[in-house]
Amino acid sequence: MPLPIEVIIEPLCTALNLGQAVVLKAPPGAGKTTGVPPAILGHGGVDQAADAKQIWVIQPRRLAARSVASWLAQQHGESIGQTYGYHVRLDRKESAATRVVLMTTGMFLRRMQTDPLLENVGCVVLDEFHERTLDLDVALALTARLRATLRDDLRLIVMSATLDPKPIADFLDAQAEPDQPLAMCLESEGRSFPVETIYRPSSLHDRIENRISEGIRVALEQTDGHVLAFLPGVGEIERAKRVLESIDLANYAAMGRPSGLAIHTLHGGLSPQLQDAALRTHAGQRKIILTTNIAETSVTVEGVTAVVDSGLAKTSIMDSRLGLSRLEVTPISQASADQRAGRAGRTGPGLCVRLWAKEATSSRPSYDRPEIQRDDLSGIVLLLAGLGENDLSTIRWLTPPPVHSLVAAHDLLRQLGAIDAAGRITAIGRSMSSLPLHPRIAKFVIEALGRLPVADVAMAAALLSERDPLENRDRLSLTEKIDLVRKDKSRSGLIETIRSVARQIERTIGEREPGTDRDASRGTDEDSDWSRALLAAYPDRVVLRRSDDPDRGRMVGGRGVFGLKRFDATATGAPLMLCYDVDGGGKESRVRAAVTIAESWLDKEAIVEEVQVDFDPAGQSLRCRKVRQYIDLILNETPAKVEPNSQTQACLYQAALQEIETDETLARIGPNSASNREESVAVILQRLALVCRSAPPSMIDSQASGDLRTTADSQSSLDPQSILRSVLMELCAGRTSFAELRKAPWKDYLVGVIGYERWQIVQREAPTHLTLPSGNRAAVHYVAGKPPWIEAKIQECFGWTSTPRILFGRVNVQMHLLGPNRRAQQITEDLASFWATTYGEIRKELRRRYPKHFWPEDPLAAKATVNGLKPRDVV
Known part of the structure; x- marks a missing residue:
């Protein structure tokens, strides 16, 4: 059947020939990923140069890059690596004959380091842009700038399943020079069959593995194809798999499937072989595929007729205050939910079982929040520094990164020695950047090489990069973990993934560090070698244990941690530990992996001895102490005498300013x-x-x-x-x-x-006192937000015909006129009105209650008295 995308191929190639960037919106099933690259390759739109430049198709996921490249090669009767190839982290299939290269965004950015002008590239295709990964945003920013400045012949296509193309086109137009053509927006129809959606909400107290298994039961009963079940993470997948293996699913399988049911898992941590096994179709066998959001886009599993959606995904969020990334289980967006549901309608009518209430759908965000606004930016900052980009504020972004995240990334890279104070990349930073690893892991590898065998370093790096299959085992050193992974016979997915990644890292080390002694033997103090290498990679994860509770401690940055005893192999209660795997959530962070370290290993330049002064709120006074601290972690302190100086x-x-803010x-x-x-x-x-x-x-x-x-x-x-x-x-x-x-x-x-x-x-215009007609002096009260006021007995004011005025005669003093009991009988700013109207009524009442006091009928003609009593000459 023709692909829906085919109807827009002609205008797309025409736009490319005219030098226009193209923003293409095509829903799942349109065939954009598998249809556009071969079409523009055969059309000649980017193949006019004699050197036949390549087409790079950039994918946010390794699985998609590999599987799409393999599918395209197969469709054209070729082996992978001929016309169609791929390049993902630690895995590459490409030759001199390769014309279309599918690669991850990370590899695209790394290849820009060695070829910043992309001289051998004729067209860049940014696929699945709606995922808004961090690398995709950087790739768009750099490619757009390159087209606008040095490579106006470079073609650019941005493809998305859900995003509105116009804002992206506007961004590209804003980057372009005035004489460059405007970007073109194209939209394609999708091709999918109707998908019935049913909602099966359950109690939040039900475990997710039980909820997903119930949804799978419904899908097996109502459809006869494969079932794709979306869960938030690997842990949930493994638990759901155990639940499914413990119940008899054969009763729910449709007839005509003699081979029964097979349960597969699919996530980014699996080896390529295990990922391919989940995608592969076996005649006569029905599959349940438990997957993360890796299967939302690009990857098509043939024969899927039902989707079970937990509605959840694990999202990486950077807490820049703590310097920690944490994975949070969050509700997926409406766009992601539609993407998942669409997987059930690729080859025929399907069913989507959503494990939430229908009414809750509208409360979900419309689209996923871009990673650039929430994730760790250290890897990108290092990569850009390698390209000479020291000031990221000069780069135009579709969505600018938060300033605090950039600051945190720069701080970490400076601590690792990867950049200098001005943000320029250092020699060790270039070595780190050459390895396709997170900056921390790259620094760990560089520090460990030379002291330890290359194979062990690669295995350790794999354990640090991927999910640790032994994280629940207490007091295991890296050496012990390496040996256990190598000897493990279970063939579990996580173990196989670690082994596969380790082999790839080892090959990469050999390519990058050809002089490394691959046959180095383990030293006599191997645990210390590992700990020192870890300290180099995680200098901000040093923890000082609490003397009153050795299971807890305080980490650089002020974060509290717990769970230290599990990792103290010597059981000596060593005061310093390095917690290199820490959960960033909660009031305190749970330690997942740690080693004991010696203070002598700490970077001497990061240790400061100084006198610190702070304010003691209880004593309302300053206190002083001499401290030794590593970065901001106090190693020890002693009281000191407070000496008045500029610091105190x-x-x-x-402290006094803070007091002013709370007490005016x-x-x-x-x-x-x-x-x-x-x-x-x-x-x-x-x-x-x-x-x-x-x-x-x-x-x-x-x-x-x-x-x-x-x-x-x-x-x-x-x-x-x-x-x-x-x-x-x-x-x-x-x-x-x-x-x-x-x-x-x-x-x-x-x-x-x-x-x-x-x-x-x-003093003259805002006096502290006013003299009354009686000769007494009344204090003038000045309170913020109130008019100036005085208190005086009524008898002291006889003869005062009008209200006294202050402040250049512009402000009446408010009069609090008191009775003999010193209580205010009237508050007024118009004394003349009081004498004329209110005084007579008050006089009747007070004359009866206080007969010895002076209550004349005419207060203006009467003589004021000091004490309020009748003058002796008055009867």
């Missing part, structure tokens, strides 16, 4: 004696703020007048918060506690900063 001044200042009254750091309320820092600053805000516009600042209405620069110098910080910094010099700060001459310093003439204006 800065520490006390920061400054009671704990400023003078707080009740008798000196007007000397309070908060009151002085409040008075200054009120005067500055109330100063009339006509006032002009000059040294002669000391006026407060100023230019913008002068006004900022009178900002109360700026004054407070300035005075606070001065007062912290030579002091070590809040108690000493409270005794400091705050007012003198404040007046000194404000200036004497300006202070006289503050």
Whole structure:
């Protein structure tokens, strides 16, 4: 049957001949991955040069790259490595005759290091771009820039099953030069059969292996083909396999399958041979394939008529604060769910069993979050440094990486010695980058070579790179793990994967390090050699054990860890351990693999001896200690005398600033004696703020007048918060506690900063007291957010015809008029209105209750009294 993609091949090749980039959206079943590369190869769109440049098809997954290349070669009657080849991590099938190379994004970026202009490449095809892997985003950014600057003849196709092509095309157009043609968006119809979707939600307390087995039972009953079951990870796959093997599935198998059922697993950790076995079709046998999201795209399993979807996937998330990546089980996006369901309708009508409620589908994200926003960036930063890209902010990204993730990546690479302080790659960084391994594992290999046999180093690197099949075994050294993997006869998937990866790493080491002594024998202190190599790769995973709980400790970066006793082979309770495999989730991290180390092994340049000062909130004072620390991990400390200096001044200042943020009254750091309320820092600053805000516009600042209405620069110098910080910094010099700060001459310093003439204006316009008609003085209260106010007995105010005004006569003082019991009878800012309206009513009530006090009918004509009692001449 013709592929749906064929109808857009002609416009696609025409666009390529015109120099246009093409963004192609084609749903599963359209045939884009297997149809586009042969079509453009045969069309001549990229084959006009005499040297017949290659077409590179970039895949996010190794399995897809290998399987698609093999399928294309088979369809054209060739062996893999002739016209069609592939290049994935530690595995390559390619020759001088190869025209189409399917490769992973990682290999594409590594090949750019040796051939940055892609001189032998005529067309780059970025396939399955909707997966938005980190490497795909980098590949797009670099290829787009290369086309825009140095290779306008380089063709580019971006293919996606689900993403809207226009934003990608807009990104490419923004990269291009003005005279370059705009990118073209193309869409193809898919080819799939109808898929019935049923929802089988279950209790969240049910284990996932039981839920998936129930879904498989339904799929076996209602369809007669293979069943593809999606689970989040390898652990869940292995548990589900055990459950399925323990029950009788033959009753659910359709008739006509005499060979019965075969259970296969499919995930990225398997060897190529085991992956191929899961994909291979055997006549008469029905298969259950337990897979991760590796089977969502590109890979087609012939004969699948049912999909069972857990709706979950394991997602790598980088916690830059801890410097740890962690795998989290998260709900898949709606696009991924549709991709999975589509696998059941490739060859005929199918069934999809979803293990969640139908109503919950709409709450899932529409698309997966790009890896560049959530994953470890150290490998990419090292690779780009190898290309001379030291400042990643100059690269245009479809989705920019988070700044904190870039900082974490640079910090790690500097600790590994892979880049210098300016971000330039070092000699050891180039050696690390030449190995197709994570920077940590590459550093481990480089450190271990020369001390240990190459085969052992390769096996150890494989154990560190892949899921450890022996992670549940306590107190196993790397040497013991290597021997156990080699001797294991179980032929389990994980063991076979480790062996396969080790063989590939060993070949790579031989190619990269031809002078390495392959026959080196194990030394007498082999465990120390391994531990030193691990320390070089994981310098930020050093842990100091707690003396009161040896099973717990504190790691560089401040993270708490637990589970240390399992890995102390000597049972001596060594104070330092290297936890090279740590779970990043939870309040504390669980240690999955660790070794004991000696302090003498630590990098001497990373060890600092210094005096540290911090603030003790309980004692409200500074404390001092001498510490030895590795990076930020304190190895030991001793108390020291607090000596007033610039360091203690800065520490006390920061503690006092924090106190200001939580207590605006400054009671704990400023003078707080009740008798000196007007000397309070908060009151002085409040008075200054009120005067500055109330100063009339006509006032002009000059040294002669000391006026407060100023230019913008002068006004900022009178900002109360700026004054407070300035005075606070001065007062912290030579002091070590809040108690000493409270005794400091705050007012003198404040007046000194404000200036004497300006202070006289503050005193005049925001007085601390007002004189009442009785002759008594009433304190003026200044509280932030409230008008200035005074308290006075009613009798003390007789004869005061209007409300007193302050602040250049612009602000009424709020009057709290008290009765003989010292309780406010009226609060007003209009004293004349009070005398005229309210006083008569209050007089009737208070005259009856307090007959000895003075209650004249006309308060404006009466004489104010000091104590409120009747004057002797009044009857």
